[in-house]
Amino acid sequence: MRYVEFRLSRSLATGVPRVGFDLFTGMRFQYKDAMHEEEFAVTFEPGGKKAYVLGGTRLVEAAAVAGLTLDSPCGGEGTCGKCRVRFRNGAPKPTNCETELFSQKQRHDGWRLACQTTVIRPVVVEIPQASLLGSHHKILAELHGVSSAPTDPNVRKEFVELNTPRRGDDVPDLIRLEKAVGPVDLDLELLRKLPQKLREQSFSGTAVMLGGELIDFEPGDTCHESLAVAVDLGTTTLAALLLDLESGNQLAVASRLNPQTGFGDDVLSRILHCRENSQGLNELHESVATAIDEMIGELAASTGANRRRIYEVVLAGNTTMQQLFCRIDPASLGEIPFVPATGHCLCVSAAKLGLHIHPRGRIQVMPVVGGFVGGDTVAGILATEMAEANGPTLLVDIGTNGEIVLSHDGRLTAASTAAGPAFEGARISQGMRAGNGAIEKVLIENSGSHARVRFNVIGNLPPVGLCGSALIDLAAELLRHGILLPQGRLCMPHELPAELSDDLRARVVVDGKHPAFLLASSAESGLDRPIVVTQADFRELQLASGAIRAGTELLLRREGLSPGDLDRVLIAGGFGNFIRRSNAQRIGLLPPETPHSRIRFQGNTALAGARLAAISVRARQESQQLARQAEHVDLSCDPEFQNAFADAMLFPSE
């Protein structure tokens, strides 16, 4: 489940479009201003990416929301001066650190530190290349329009003009070609065509090699037409990039709902569909393959590219999604101990799986670690370069299955937790996906007797429910104000802290025998009913958050680490980019001990990893190593898991 899909459906449903970038897919999309008056647009240049953040958000966080990770080795203390940016308008008053660091002219020109600055109005901010975190240059830089990674793609093209055979020069056709391009393999079909092709083209043309295999001898010089597609094969959302393999640049983006959702929202229901219907596997395979093929068509059409010049498609998805795409029966992924068919990268004929690219083009499916730690996670490990991190680094992909990876001392351990769908609004009484009308952010403004609830609704509409990020916000705020207790129990009205403001006090209501929190009254919602968050809703959140936290704890414990030892906490997936770190930490979803500056939003790492594998053979090989290097930890086998889970269910006491 990727948040981006919500944003996209939102943009489809609302009025006058604006163009922006969704940074979790890197996709350009159109949407209507969805902000309340309290939110401000921050535009980052070069690249024009926008983030919409509540007033008071630190600029470094706003950049993270936009998918731009700034370098801040000092942890946001304002001392290292690495996260320097330039405000084109509305630069705030410099802090002491900034006065020390910048000359008067620089300050006048708008230079500030992103870690020291908060957003209090709409601004346009320039981020110099040097301020972006080194390791992410190559992933995010050209999303940002700045530069490109050097590429070492699997596709090699070489234009050659061969001598025409004549008496005394009668070497076999293929060997003649090999003398120019080096040794190659080729399939019988192409070998059958080669003699005629060579003669029709007067022994001149472009040899196209995929790895060591010759896949075509194209007329003329087509060296500059070399394309690939990277696909994030999400359970809910499909996202794809068209890539120029010469430069590594992305040329176009496309996304759509995964049509398999029609067969079930989660992987288990799709596995069940396969088990119960003889044609189930074919249906699931064909629906997603057709969708991806159509997306490839869109990508080509939007750039005027020839589909035959797309030679590879790299796919990253969870293990079940990948097997369904490849039409490999996922039966053993549906029962203990959830065994995948293979862990390796799969290299398959694109034509055989229904994708219309070059007829001898290939699909590369990312390697997987285990049944619930799939190619999307491996892509994430690859894209974040966490395996090469110096200090202990945690990667958390927050979703229905929260995948967690820990890198420490050259070891990688990975686990998945059945977090459940609470973060996606499911099983929450008035929960909803983050579509139009969803409350997506909640803030308790002011303190003491002035404290009052503010919220932000997607689409700038009256609220009709709340989505996962709002639930996290609300729980965190209520914990801070003593309305929600660490055990997860809401106070009954008579138990509320004495100093509580009237606004908050009035919102604690009794629903039958249980307390509940009135997030929006009927008047506020404009519905015939208020929006209420129940005790049971908070229990669901406890379960979801506790599962991820317990998983994190156990992975850390196996390495003899505690959360405070973590050097980096990387948040992957679209959803993660919309949560607020402090609130996620307050409820224990993210380690409370970790300084904010160590928590990084990485965007759609599955897509970023697939892209890397598409443009770089080295990255592809690395992903294979990473998948095998990572130790798959089955948390349910760990005797400590139940205890850890019970502990993690408790919200941290502050």
Add this chain to the structure above:
Amino acid sequence: MRYVEFRLSRSLATGVPRVGFDLFTGMRFQYKDAMHEEEFAVTFEPGGKKAYVLGGTRLVEAAAVAGLTLDSPCGGEGTCGKCRVRFRNGAPKPTNCETELFSQKQRHDGWRLACQTTVIRPVVVEIPQASLLGSHHKILAELHGVSSAPTDPNVRKEFVELNTPRRGDDVPDLIRLEKAVGPVDLDLELLRKLPQKLREQSFSGTAVMLGGELIDFEPGDTCHESLAVAVDLGTTTLAALLLDLESGNQLAVASRLNPQTGFGDDVLSRILHCRENSQGLNELHESVATAIDEMIGELAASTGANRRRIYEVVLAGNTTMQQLFCRIDPASLGEIPFVPATGHCLCVSAAKLGLHIHPRGRIQVMPVVGGFVGGDTVAGILATEMAEANGPTLLVDIGTNGEIVLSHDGRLTAASTAAGPAFEGARISQGMRAGNGAIEKVLIENSGSHARVRFNVIGNLPPVGLCGSALIDLAAELLRHGILLPQGRLCMPHELPAELSDDLRARVVVDGKHPAFLLASSAESGLDRPIVVTQADFRELQLASGAIRAGTELLLRREGLSPGDLDRVLIAGGFGNFIRRSNAQRIGLLPPETPHSRIRFQGNTALAGARLAAISVRARQESQQLARQAEHVDLSCDPEFQNAFADAMLFPSE
């Protein structure tokens, strides 16, 4: 065109069958005693191979006819004692050499030297392993039933019993298997089946690997069932061996006429058929593929083997035959400069080319040197190990295209000569293939006034024509008696040497204005016409023999060698085994300077090489190297060729 086919058709047409071995294919076949009273059967033990030779033939030659090459480093001088054999009956009187070499008891037991002994009656002779030429042990030994070559086949089978996945042991299926058998590739189809196969077989079974690829996981332990087929893809005859890859033994043989002969006798007419018919290529491909598939069926049926246990088929044929089998348009093989599509070994799915072996089994097609030096020649180079020979070594495959290979100082040069079909009886006025009624051997018995013509007819029938070997015999004998002159001219009756016998003199007749030789009168032939060899027939022979001789000369000259420098002359192909060395030398087809002991009959080296490549990966790799190492000499480009050809057209003066 392989002689074996004639022998087989002969056996089909005649009466009471006897079982023998055809040594050019290694095939067991039945035939009726085809010998005149002058021929004697020599049976070689162990193995029971038979050769039928004219009285007076040296035993070492008889063994060569039977495909058994004896070691004789002394060149047949009787001094080295390497070619010792034991007569089970009818041992001739010992020569001086033999008396020196063997004890009285040994001589009494029948020990003799094959180079010193002539055949004067039907005998049974034992050949000890040690007397066989070292380098050929592995090729011919088990044809001989003695021993087998150590094999390193491309097929690897391993029986494994894997742990069943359980909590805490959830590694992906393929990786679980790889932990037992090492890393493998596999195709998507098999990967799709693997999870179910593993579970149905309780994670136990036999992994079948072809090279690095897993092609099956068979129930139970099938390690001892590992088969391959080697095929000689002859223009006229197809021959196939079923091989046990564990021992390297051949289990069965099959052969039949190449049904492509229905589309034309030679390669050029088949190339023309492809050019002129849109379905021509498909027809030619399907006819030969169907025939080979049927032969595989025969091989399996005759041994009770399961076709699914045949994992590879190795094919050796000339370049055109190989391309037709693979359905690669041979158009550019039909025009100057006769360019093959590829020179490499081809590895192709057997199912895709219509062969029903294991569904993921493969066909390996031998690499080729050039348009007219094909996989059969490469197989011959491989089987004879001529590339590793110490002294200059020549391989001659006598047929419509005479392929010639010279090995010298680590270099291999190869050429083909358009010898034409004279050796196969075509373009000879009363020529025929070596079938029933063909005169196959001619001898002028006695000398001086007692000299008279003797001949041998296949099938022990009245003669109806003569085949190539008889034409060579006749030309040689007539040269010896001055009836045929070195320029190739037959004497007119008045020009005949004075001392000629009456029998010979009477046979020189005048046919119109030209002289001719009466080989068999109407009375002898039992036909209403005599069998006459015309002046034009000898001209055809001159052309055929001259082409091969000129090719030999030029290859030698390029290396600065003369025929006398040759350490070995290896004769390949079924036809070669039926000619008599002295006669072939007399007409110049083989270098007259070469001592007999240096001329070796190698039998069907195409099949022997294919068999080696089937049982040995090392041999397969070697064949690839040999094909590339060999320099293809286009004789028609050599400015000296026309001169050399004109010279070679002259029969040597004695």
